[in-house]
Amino acid sequence: MNAFKDYFLGIEKPANKRIANTQKCLRVSGKHNDLEEVGKDTYHHTMFEMLGNWSFGDYFKKEAINWAWELITDVYKIDKNRLYATVFEGDESDNLPRDKEAYECWKHIMPENRILNGNKKDNFWEMGDQGPCGPCSEIHIDLRSNSERNAKDGKELVNKGHPLVIEIWNLVFIEYNRKANKDLEPLPEKHIDTGMGFERLCMVIQGKTSSYDTDIFQVLVREICLLTNSKYGHSKEEDIAIRVIADHIRAATFSICDGQMPSNNGAGYVIRRILRRAIRYAFTFLNKKKPFMHNLVGILVSQFKNVFPEIYKSKYLAINVIREEEISFLKTLDDGLALLNTIMEHSSEKVISGKKAFEIYDTYGFPIDLTKLVLEENQYELDIAGFTKALQEQRDRSKKDAQSKNEDWIILKDDEQQEFIGYDYLEAEVRVTRYRKLTNKDGQLYQLIFNLTPFYAESGGQVGDKGYLETDSGDVYYIIDTKKENNTSVHIVKNLPKNVKTSIFRAVVDSKQRFRTSCNHSATHLLHQALREVLGTHVEQKGSMVHSNYLRFDFSHYKKLSNEEIKQVEDFVNARIKENIPLEEKRKVPYKQAIKQNAIALFGEKYGDTVRSIQFGKSMELCGGTHVSNTSEIWHFIVVQESAVASGIRRIEAISFDDVKEYFKNQADIVTQIGRDLKSKDIVKSVSQLIKENQYQRKLVEQLINEKKKFILTGLLKKVEVIEAINFISESIDMDTKDIRDIAFQLERMVENCFIILSNKDKEKPSISCYVSKSLTEKYKLHAGKIIGVLSKHIGGKGGGHASFASAGGDNHKGVEELIQNAREIVCQVQ
Numbered sequence: 001m002n003a004f005k006d007y008f009l010g011i012e013k014p015a016n017k018r019i020a021n022t023q024k025c026l027r028v029s030g031k032h033n034d035l036e037e038v039g040k041d042t043y044h045h046t047m048f049e050m051l052g053n054w055s056f057g058d059y060f061k062k063e064a065i066n067w068a069w070e071l072i073t074d075v076y077k078i079d080k081n082r083l084y085a086t087v088f089e090g091d092e093s094d095n096l097p098r099d100k101e102a103y104e105c106w107k108h109i110m111p112e113n114r115i116l117n118g119n120k121k122d123n124f125w126e127m128g129d130q131g132p133c134g135p136c137s138e139i140h141i142d143l144r145s146n147s148e149r150n151a152k153d154g155k156e157l158v159n160k161g162h163p164l165v166i167e168i169w170n171l172v173f174i175e176y177n178r179k180a181n182k183d184l185e186p187l188p189e190k191h192i193d194t195g196m197g198f199e200r201l202c203m204v205i206q207g208k209t210s211s212y213d214t215d216i217f218q219v220l221v222r223e224i225c226l227l228t229n230s231k232y233g234h235s236k237e238e239d240i241a242i243r244v245i246a247d248h249i250r251a252a253t254f255s256i257c258d259g260q261m262p263s264n265n266g267a268g269y270v271i272r273r274i275l276r277r278a279i280r281y282a283f284t285f286l287n288k289k290k291p292f293m294h295n296l297v298g299i300l301v302s303q304f305k306n307v308f309p310e311i312y313k314s315k316y317l318a319i320n321v322i323r324e325e326e327i328s329f330l331k332t333l334d335d336g337l338a339l340l341n342t343i344m345e346h347s348s349e350k351v352i353s354g355k356k357a358f359e360i361y362d363t364y365g366f367p368i369d370l371t372k373l374v375l376e377e378n379q380y381e382l383d384i385a386g387f388t389k390a391l392q393e394q395r396d397r398s399k400k401d402a403q404s405k406n407e408d409w410i411i412l413k414d415d416e417q418q419e420f421i422g423y424d425y426l427e428a429e430v431r432v433t434r435y436r437k438l439t440n441k442d443g444q445l446y447q448l449i450f451n452l453t454p455f456y457a458e459s460g461g462q463v464g465d466k467g468y469l470e471t472d473s474g475d476v477y478y479i480i481d482t483k484k485e486n487n488t489s490v491h492i493v494k495n496l497p498k499n500v501k502t503s504i505f506r507a508v509v510d511s512k513q514r515f516r517t518s519c520n521h522s523a524t525h526l527l528h529q530a531l532r533e534v535l536g537t538h539v540e541q542k543g544s545m546v547h548s549n550y551l552r553f554d555f556s557h558y559k560k561l562s563n564e565e566i567k568q569v570e571d572f573v574n575a576r577i578k579e580n581i582p583l584e585e586k587r588k589v590p591y592k593q594a595i596k597q598n599a600i601a602l603f604g605e606k607y608g609d610t611v612r613s614i615q616f617g618k619s620m621e622l623c624g625g626t627h628v629s630n631t632s633e634i635w636h637f638i639v640v641q642e643s644a645v646a647s648g649i650r651r652i653e654a655i656s657f658d659d660v661k662e663y664f665k666n667q668a669d670i671v672t673q674i675g676r677d678l679k680s681k682d683i684v685k686s687v688s689q690l691i692k693e694n695q696y697q698r699k700l701v702e703q704l705i706n707e708k709k710k711f712i713l714t715g716l717l718k719k720v721e722v723i724e725a726i727n728f729i730s731e732s733i734d735m736d737t738k739d740i741r742d743i744a745f746q747l748e749r750m751v752e753n754c755f756i757i758l759s760n761k762d763k764e765k766p767s768i769s770c771y772v773s774k775s776l777t778e779k780y781k782l783h784a785g786k787i788i789g790v791l792s793k794h795i796g797g798k799g800g801g802h803a804s805f806a807s808a809g810g811d812n813h814k815g816v817e818e819l820i821q822n823a824r825e826i827v828c829q830v831q
């Protein structure tokens with residue numbers, strides 16, 4: 001309905017007064033949030049299709065009600081005797097009467113005892129706190145068996161949360177506009193907005209009692225059972241998990257294909273939460289510890305590609321992003337579980353402190369309900385009050401950290417509104433109109449507001465200008481940063497200027513820093529264009545940072561960029577720089593006009609009616625930042641790093657202008673230095689020779705080590721001490737721990753009933769490897785891990801391991817002999 005708001009308010013005229021459509025609806029946050037119900041019940045979904053018909057100032061209640069009835073009873077042949085209608089009962093606080101008009105319409109259609117009154121919550125539809133709204137009439141259906149229906153009248157169950165007496169269609173009669181002061185204002189025209197859940201309609205038409213039993217979900221349910229080796233309809237918990245996965249994979253896939261990547265905040269976090277909820281249900285209730293959900297995307301795509309072609313286009317994006325999310329969250333779960341096990345092992349009590357549980361939650365993002373479940377399974381209890389307390393303390397702490405103390409503004413001149421002139425000027429004569437003292441963790445600062453300012457305040461990812469204030473008498477005050485507050489530039493200085501009230505200052509922006517920043521900002525736009533050109537139009541800006549020394553750009557893309565792709569991106573940007581493209585800046589373009597001309601607006605960003613557009617040839621973006629006047633000023637562009645920020649989101653860090661010159665200079669210095677070190681003029685040839693030589697030497701060293709190992713092995717075989725039935729072998733060897741283990745391993749295969757204990761020699765820290773033949777672990781219950789665990793005290797360290805292999809590391813070489821002697825004694829005693 002949001003899309004049609006302007007039609008309802010009479011701000012815009014629609015091309016057609018009547019339309020019918022299907023919309024993908026996501027109800028997982030805000031006013032309508034069904035997330036926690038989904039899977040537990042059988043008729044709420046996180047994402048569902050809403051079928052609707054609309055009238056913009058055309059037909060009204062009578063037609064809407066009659067046609068709805070005709071469609072469901074005549075066309076779809078739904079049993080009339082199972083249907084109920086509700087009408088708005090009126091509301092005193094809003095001074096609204098009962099919806100008699102709707103009642104009269106229904107009276108001609110169904111017996112009066114099936115028309116029920118409904119309150120404001122169910123029968124007065126509002127999208128949010130403000131905007132178009134009106135009374136509504138819902139159609140409900142009773143899907144219970146005849147015997148149940150005879151036992152209890154369906155009308156008593158309407159709007160009572162019964163899983164088989166549910167709403168299928170809501171007819172909304174839009175006639176008011178809710179104002180900010182809560183008043184209702186009649187709209188110039190009356191409108192219709194109806195919504196029928198497609199999944200619920202299917203359930204009714206196909207004679208099912210759960211939408212998961214319809215053909216919309218059955219294909220998915222079957223595949224989930226196959227992939228997770230589970231059965232639907234056998235246990236309550238498994239069924240919920242299967243429904244959760246079937247539902248959530250749809251919501252996640254559709255959202256990702258519509259351009260919303262999972263992330264750590266905002267709308268992206270909603271998608272991440274949906275996916276994690278499904279992964280967690282599979283993990284806990286279906287024992288599925290490996291990624292599998294991405295394998296469901298293909299089925300969804302073949303099911304829906306004819307209705308929503310966008311999911312076909314972005315199929316592989318969705319598969320990759322979901323797989324990444326699965327891998328990373330399963331790793332989180334694994335790490336959290338390992339930590340939880342260690343905590344339980346080391347706990348002398350059967351209660352785990354809330355503080356510890358909070359640590360796992362905080363550092364690993366491990367869900368607290370899972371912690372609780374795992375603890376319960378192991379007969380441990382969780383100190384939930386302690387957890388809540390730790391959570392609250394952390395919230396308080398971060399609140400406190402974020403707080404800085406501001407004194408009240410001292411107003412020097414009240415009547416002036418600040419003007420920003422920084423697109424055209426870098427200096428100006430200014431007066432201070434307001435100032436205040438600020439104390440934060442870095443000390444004391446002052447914030448100044450001028451009557452007008454050439455200083456760009458930090459916004460849109462671009463850093464704030466620096467510069468200085470100068471008085472006639474030559475006093476200088478440095479402006480160390482400029483921030484935005486309520487659309488006003490706030491200049492930050494360390495010291496309050498003398499005669500702040502009366503002085504006129506020359507405010508000067510650091511033009512060098514500004515220019516470098518502008519180069520990076522314009523380069524960011526070209527980079528955005530290059531990425532869409534090279535990788536595809538699924539690339540969307542997800543964040544950016546424009547600094548004077550570098551730029552950082554986050555964007556949606558599902559895999560690491562290859563070196564070839566990075567080079568193509570650099571080449572594209574540098575080609576635009578060489579083309580000397582002049583800046584075309586428009587300061588006040590109507591938003592709609594700019595969008596029509598294909599200007600890039602940021603997803604989720606709010607824009608006013610008029611916007612500023614920045615164009616360099618085919619790159620056009622809505623942007624408030626500062627830019628070069630011709631691309632040639634950027635000089636050159638280089639990507640210095642490409643990395644992942646979150647699954648499905650990549651980051652590019654790049655430099656331009658003087659930083660590239662510095663970069664080139666440094667690279668040249670490095671090459672010169674290498675040339676000098678190698679005493680070579682042909683560096684490439686010399687380096688490749690060096691690599692070859694190195695490979696040859698490595699091989700040689702490896703051969704020698706192998707020879708040495710053989711030699712030591714032969715020596716050790718001669719040194720076997722026979723202690724009754726056990727062959728005891730001990731030695732300190734001058735080799736790496738890895739090679740020593742190798743030797744022990746080989747010995748163990750050559751000598752039966754052996755107990756081997758080897759240590760390194762002449763290394764800074766002692767390390768011990770111990771092998772025990774399986775026969776001995778069985779016959780004498782010798783356990784290498786336990787023995788080494790105890791004996792490691794001799795070398796002042798820690799150790800442990802399995803029954804037949806263990807290792808230890810320590811600080812004290814002198815203890816090695818004692819450790820071996822002690823092991824020898826143990827071997828003697830067990831027999």
Ligand code: ATP
Pocket residue numbers: 027034043044045046047048050166167168169170195196197198199200
């Ligand atoms: P309910 O009380 O069942 O949650 P609602 O009052 O929230 O429904 P409306 O906001 O009037 O529903 O939405 C119109 C129609 O959309 C409903 O009649 C129903 O068919 C469908 N619908 C609403 N929420 C969901 C959901 N979470 N999943 C599937 N269909 C839904």
Ligand code: MG
Pocket residue numbers: 032034
């Ligand atoms: Mg609802």
